[in-house]
Amino acid sequence: MTRLLKVAGFLALALFILLPLSQAVTLSFVSTVTREDVPLGSFTWLNYANVFRTERLAASLINSTIYVTLNVALCIAVALPAAYAFSRFRFRGAHAVFFALLAFRVTPTVVLSLPVFLVFARVDLLNTPVGVALAHAVFNVPIAIWILESFISAVPRAYDETAFMDGHSTGSFILRRLVPAIAPGIGTAAFFCFMFSWVEVVLARTLTITDGKPITTAIQSLFGFSTDIGLVMAMTTLSLIPGLAMIWLVRNHISRGFTIRV
């Protein structure tokens, strides 16, 4: 009986999560504007063909991929030494830094969008994926530090000391010994950075006025007087694929990512 209830519960959860997406995927294969050769409401591949035929849509897929990748690389690179410091060193001010990271993590992006725009205009970082990647670091660096810190803290300190006795410097220890030991943690951190960067809209939109536009802007530009909702949903469906691939890669680690310490 309880088993039956559990199965029913699982199915209900699956239905709740998948129903909106199934609607989007279904619509992406339907012709939703009046065309001469394809009747309204019939099955079609046209929406997908149109995505790749429209230069700004195809380019936006590439732009988004570039800035997300750059962001993940940047966040892991700067978070790794910071997480090591939090895990292994006791120092005055550690709590204050941690608090500041927490505060910037939850600061709404709308609050930051305008001044970040002004700063980036000054240093020529507008309209490029590099700028978006850098801007997204404001919420992803803290996340990466927390996750990596919890994984590093799970490695016994004796592991460091053995490596130092073998003649490793701290830098070489982190790169050659620690990184392989916490590979699942790096995967988890990369997943969360990827996710938050991929879904963010406000900063990505504000920082790309003329060029380097992300998927989200491209989709928005599709809404107008007569919106081709099929095309919107084709674009939406495509935007889900990298995320789903990432989830599948880290499925065994995502629930272990957060063991939060302050």
Place this chain on the structure above:
Amino acid sequence: MAGGNGAQAGRAWLFLLPALAVMAFVGAIPVAINAWHSLFDILALDDKFWVGTEWYRDILTSDRFYASLGRSLGFSALVIAVQFPLGLFIALNLPREGIFRSLGLVLLAVPLVVPWIMIPPIWLSLVDPETGQVGRALTWAGIEFDWKFNAVHTWILLIVMDTWHWVGMVAILACSGLATIPPAFYQAAAIDQASRVQVFRFIELPKLRAVLLMALLLRFMDSFMIYVEAFGINSGGPGLSTAFLSLDLGEDIKAFNYGPAAARSVIYFLMSLLIVYAFWRLMRAEDAEEAEAR
């Protein structure tokens, strides 16, 4: 434990330097610029004049600000009241191992990778009375779901959508807390013939508290400052019934009211700081308690 000597502290700061440099560039400096601009009437960046705290007085004495604050607090409260029990329930009932655990976790994570801007169109097309699966079901059942002009319906749509979007995060975080409980604890409870409620109250909940606090902070702040999704559903309407704090700020920015927008940003940033500080104190207390128990 490593000692807190000076050389070590120096090295620690050296290791923190790259991260701090990035955070200063995209976090601290922008906030400082906001604070500076909030004291001016800005016609253009090189054409501004000093107004002191005028914008702050304007915002803090307007009824609109307190009405939006109330709506945002109400939205956060509802979101938390729905998503925490549901997320916990899901986490507690998810199989402990095997393919269904993996599948369940993957399923829970799926809405998290949907770009935020797509979520409103997806849900609006779902509840469309003519073409949406849920919309047609509601029409068939004789329920007229009018998210455009009925404030209660807009709120329901927002909360269901937000739950769809975020309940997975609560559940995944709760799962990660549960995963840290050694099986021996459950065996001991079984020997003592503890009830399900007792197991939850005395074994699971204590282990979950820290992780749930974190989830609460993230969920509270994200819902309190909800922007993209709420704007996408009904642009703050009908009337002002879903005009949350962030939507007011978005309005200022779109109208090029840079001075007031900067002042509003500073106020919101200070509110975030205050909330984070409260949570941080709670978490530190939690941590100290745990250290004592050890």
